[in-house]
Amino acid sequence: MPEKALILEDGTIFNGREFGSPAVSFGEVVFNTSMTGYQELITNQVYHNQIVVFTQPNVGNLPIQSNIYESIEPTIKGVVVRNAGMIDPDDRRSLDYYLKRHNIPGITDIDTRALVHHLRSLGRPVRGSLVPVADEHAFDQLNATVLTNQQVAQVSTPKPYPNPDVGPSVVVIDFGLKNGILRELSRRKCNVTVLPFDVTAEQIMQLDPAGVVLSSGPGDPHAIKSSVIEMIQKIQATVPLFAIGLGHELFALANETDSERLPIEYHGNNHPIQEIVTDHIIYAQQTMGYRIKRSAVNRQRLFITYVDLLTDSVIGLRHKYYPAFSVQFFPDGAPGPDDANPLFDEFVELLTKRKEL
Helix, strand or coil: CCEEEEEECCCCEEEEEEEEECCCEEEEEEEECCCCCHHHHHCCHHHCCEEEEECCCEECCCCCCCCCCCCCCCCCCEEECCEECCCCCCCCCCHHHHHHHCCCEEEECCCHHHHHHHHHHHCCCCEEEEECCCCHHHHHHHHHCCCCCCHHHHHCCCCCEEECCCCCEEEEEECCCCHHHHHHHHHCCCEEEEEECCCCHHHHHCCCCCEEEECCCCCCHHHCCHHHHHHHHHHHCCCCEEEECHHHHHHHHHCCCCCEEEEEEEEEEEEEEEECCCCCEEEEEEEEEEEECHHHCCCCCEEEEEEECCCCCEEEEEECCCCEEEECCECCCCCCCCCCCHHHHHHHHHHHHHHHC
């Protein structure tokens, strides 16, 4: 395998071997502590414009599977692993072949433990680049690169599309939708229509939905146009609403509750989460770049429902007056524990009760 390097904007160089595409890429470097589910993570739109470091040392030993994609076209900018399994240019199910097909570069034979320790020590978001040679020109290009803050506009569907079934009508707003959300709604027979992120409340209500889901997605919630916040404010007062990930952060902003950037992003499947009402502990997949503090919650409008025990961040909210609630984590798993899966049942139950009124 040819040599490749991961360079960071602070001047650090990690040398390794190339797999996947030979392309040069730029992105924010984050790490994920998940032990399983590399395919779901690589295809999750939450990693748009990011280079992901896997702390699990062996990635790619299991082949790519056709039924667990979280998006059709992955937008991740690079994959960093200690050992890349199944490096076979003729194996169409290998991670190496998959990355080549989607023009995503990868680097292996990296000391990922040292890399993660370095990223944590910096305590701030870090840009990086995957390059064939770590020379002065490569660093000049990295330092000149400006990463967009309009990730949602780049990954959201441009046009509406259906995911039909025979149950209650549900509109899903696509901020970077992962397919696990659609799978869970389908298992509950929901008749789903997926709409672009910049849709208006009036356009949503023309479809006469029984409920609305705000999907997960990438980037800074403050970078979303104000019209999206206005849409959420109107919808939550009209029909049941369930918000996930970025949707949770936007739901908070719509209810005068601010969020802030974490100094180090948290990505993994093993996050302990406490349900406030019952003190019950669950585990779920978490991808946190931004968080809401307890002190920032508008308690005139919102209850706190879940707290991340690693960061003390508010990762669950419920409206006091409307049938609307949100979670920061992924209740669909994909990958990860399914402890929080009943939240989809709770949402569908809200739809059913509302129909009976």
